Amino acid sequence: FLEEDGNAYENADAKVERRRLRDMYDPFQMSDELFKKNFRLNKDAFKYVLDTFAEETQQSTLTSLSPLNRVVAALRFFAEGSYQHGVGTDYNVGMGQSTVSKSLSHFLEVMQRKLCREWIKFDQSEEEKMQAEQEFYAKASFPGVIICVDGTHIKIVKPSEEGFLYYNRKGFYSINAILVCDNRMRIKSIDARYPGCNHEG
Template sequence: MGQSTVSKSLSHFLEVMQRKLCPEWIKFDQSEEEKIQAKQEFYVKASFPGVIMCVDGTHIKIVKPSEEGFLYYNRKGFYSINAMVVCDNRMRIKSIDARYPGCNHDSHVWGLSKLRSHMERRYREGERNAWLLGDAGYPLQPWLMTPYRSVSQGSPQSNYNMRHSTTRNIVERTIGVLKNRFRCLLGARELHYSPQKVSQIINVASALHNICIYYKVGDLNANEFNFESRQEEEEEEQSSDPDYTSIANRIRDNILATF
């Protein structure tokens, strides 16, 4: 088939799949039973209580866009979309936000996301003891637990960070599985499409990933993958939400005390 024919077919396919497939297969809400199960399974990993999901960002490499290309040039030295991925205890993608250029930091994408507002609303409505885990690239909030900064080896805070990292690494494995299922998303390649179409590709791939998990299609061993290094993001200190600073710190300290 001619390239133009394939391109038109792909555009139509992505529009239909994003409209029909994504809302059905990418859902953030959990039942009470699912939350209990998630907390139990996350707790088994490293005795970290209250975790229902984990969040991380990943850069999807693209060619330089013809318009405002400089916005897509990230600090790693290539053009990309910074996609925010949220997964549960079964490596299912519960939320994906692939709207923002690569120059945006993870904390910026989180701050503008509907998910952040949704979590705050649930907190205001009285939901407690259920939170996401994110690395130090995210702000500490009552619904989002992050590591301690500048800890000394062997300290209680260092122990907390170790357990936090062990529990949170499922989102890095989820991203690894997603990119190995759909290898056009790998960093060794780059997508030759507009940012808008790349966002659609990421969204649809995430929905198909969840379908594969549901039907146990082509199960992949996440332990075999080389995950992206998060060192650069983790070295950037992010301030917590001013409105919730004391509350978030108290929650984190209470978790530390359980260890």
């Protein structure tokens, strides 16, 4: 019983500390460079996502979480590319893993309903979309997929000017390219405008 009581007190203390961190935390106090490193967006883009999310968010069971808290948690998750437990222990977030999970689901639902429809569009007829979805499912048993998007670093020789911009976090010089490919592995679009120091996406 004593051990269980001790764990209960520790959990309660952790919740209080997380709430204190959330209440104190203001990501916009970061430098522009650190902000982009943490969220993979600049401050203007972050504010756009935050404003859109705040407008669409209704009262939910996550009553103690502000729209800012939820956007911070979601974007840190995407920036880290790791499981929710890591973000749940991130001092920038101040949430437990289960809360991050609920918050992330809500964030994705809002983004899919609002931002994705506005900004993500593919030049496919309804018939082509249906065919692509069927073929992707037949290959991978993964529903709802109509196209694939991924980033890759194309290795290059160090440029003579501003070479530092092309040095990526993997340790070589590159161009950061985003490719879009269809269900038959045909490349539909390439964006290779960015130097290697830019993160994917």
